[in-house]
Amino acid sequence: xxxxxxxxxxxxxxxxxxxxxxKMVKDFYSxxxxxxxAHLIAVITGSFMLLSSMILFVPKNYQRGAGPEVELTxxxxxxxxxxxxxxYLFFKYIPNNKK
Numbered sequence: 001x002x003x004x005x006x007x008x009x010x011x012x013x014x015x016x017x018x019x020x021x022x023k024m025v026k027d028f029y030s031x032x033x034x035x036x037x038a039h040l041i042a043v044i045t046g047s048f049m050l051l052s053s054m055i056l057f058v059p060k061n062y063q064r065g066a067g068p069e070v071e072l073t074x075x076x077x078x079x080x081x082x083x084x085x086x087x088y089l090f091f092k093y094i095p096n097n098k099k
Contacts, residue, residue, distance in 0.1 A: 006072045014053045017080050021087055022046035028091040053080050 026042035033041070056076040059068060 006068065007070055009072055010054075010057045010070045013077060013080060014050060014057070017053050017084055018046045018050040020084055021049040024087055024091040028095065049083070053083070056080065 022042045022045065025045045026038050029038035029041050032038070053076075056079055057070040057072065059071045061067075062069075
């Protein structure tokens, strides 16, 4: 049952990171492009964040059906937090300081 909790926690982390990425990118590009283009750019960027953060939690020696599908590690969580911090810096903090 413990592996199920790890899956749930990893999915919450990954989906939250993807949604936060989508929101930051959409808000940034909404002022520069039409809202449809801003939304498309944000969806693509959020999808890449979803894939890249999910890859962080795949076990190193993963074999289908032989072990856990995800591993909740401190390094994986820290990497996702750092990626979100860098995106926040680029899309929220730096543009707001220039105004």
